[in-house]
Amino acid sequence: MNFAVLQFPASNCDQDAIHALRDVLGHPARYVWHKETSLGDADAVIVPGGFSYGDYLRCGAIARFSPVMQAVKQFADNGGLVLGICNGFQVLTEAGLLPGALVRNRDLQFHCEHIFLKTVTPDSPFTSKIPAGKLLKIPIAHGEGCYFADESTLVAFKANNQILWQYCSATGDVTEGANPNGSLLNIAGICNQRRNVAGLMPHPERASESLLGSDDGRWIFESMIAALQNKTVAQAA
Amino acid sequence: MKAKIIITPKKAVVDPQGKTVRSALEQMGHQGIKAVHVGKYLEIELDGTDKEIARKTLDEACHRFLSNPLIEDYKLEIE
Numbered sequence: 001m002n003f004a005v006l007q008f009p010a011s012n013c014d015q016d017a018i019h020a021l022r023d024v025l026g027h028p029a030r031y032v033w034h035k036e037t038s039l040g041d042a043d044a045v046i047v048p049g050g051f052s053y054g055d056y057l058r059c060g061a062i063a064r065f066s067p068v069m070q071a072v073k074q075f076a077d078n079g080g081l082v083l084g085i086c087n088g089f090q091v092l093t094e095a096g097l098l099p100g101a102l103v104r105n106r107d108l109q110f111h112c113e114h115i116f117l118k119t120v121t122p123d124s125p126f127t128s129k130i131p132a133g134k135l136l137k138i139p140i141a142h143g144e145g146c147y148f149a150d151e152s153t154l155v156a157f158k159a160n161n162q163i164l165w166q167y168c169s170a171t172g173d174v175t176e177g178a179n180p181n182g183s184l185l186n187i188a189g190i191c192n193q194r195r196n197v198a199g200l201m202p203h204p205e206r207a208s209e210s211l212l213g214s215d216d217g218r219w220i221f222e223s224m225i226a227a228l229q230n231k232t233v234a235q236a237a
Numbered sequence: 238m239k240a241k242i243i244i245t246p247k248k249a250v251v252d253p254q255g256k257t258v259r260s261a262l263e264q265m266g267h268q269g270i271k272a273v274h275v276g277k278y279l280e281i282e283l284d285g286t287d288k289e290i291a292r293k294t295l296d297e298a299c300h301r302f303l304s305n306p307l308i309e310d311y312k313l314e315i316e
Contacts, residue, residue, distance in 0.1 A: 057303065
């Protein structure tokens with residue numbers, strides 16, 4: 001499967017994403033510069049973490065207008081898989097590809113630590129391969145990861161099963177104490193209604209091999225790969 | 238012409254900066270502070286003299302780019 005990893009000025013998790021996809025998972029992955037207007041033959045797009053355009057104005061506000069994001073919108077509109085990680089999640093919300101917004105952490109601190117994620121539903125191309133009941137130990141590194149959405153959006157999330165991951169304790173309890181940033185409903189990651197675009201604040205690419213202390217993040221990429229392979233098989237048949 | 242834009246967090250959005258500044262002000266002995274809201278201030282220098290055209294253009298820019306209507310309110314003044 002061909003992955004495209006976007007690069008904005010001040011993206012800084014792009015190389016980690018390429019390493020996880022190419023070297024660890026063995027799939028072709030290439031950088032796509034923010035000024036490019038085409039995603040080429042990409043089967044899936046990763047919008048990586050970092051501080052695109054210096055996080056000036058608001059996180060993701062400027063990246064959203066870059067030429068490559070117009071191609072990503074079209075790709076998503078055609079049903080292509082798009083995953084935004086950390087700053088990438090912020091970019092996707094600013095672009096209107098995902099609902100809600102990420103605001104300043106409740107305690108104003110930048111959090112850089114391992115947290116636990118509970119997968120809320122296996123029903124998505126981003127979660128289908130995660131073993132049932134498996135908690136994901138994945139690092140976060142953000143100052144503005146407090147998820148906010150209005151009440152009607154949160155109601156729609158529940159009705160459509162759009163919350164993919166929630167922050168939880170080491171024993172899997174979704175508690176206020178396990179919420180590192182004040183996100184509503186402990187939301188760490190969501191998908192759109194069509195389920196082809198997802199975003200999360202934690203960094204699965206930084207937890208893709210045991211050498212790094214956890215390889216739980218692999219399950220998310222493995223889910224995407226499985227979804228793409230199934231699609232290819234379906235198309236061929 | 239000059240445009241002045243003030244962007245503030247919406248009431249429904251938790252504003253930890255505002256809360257922290259309020260608490261600091263209280264600790265410094267300032268009394269009677271009900272709430273503090275920390276936002277952004279933009280000053281934009283403009284060519285031309287037609288305030289109405291400038292207002293229309295910048296209003297759209299505020300809505301689409303300079304503020305995020307989901308979490309922020311803005312006030313636009315042109316002088």
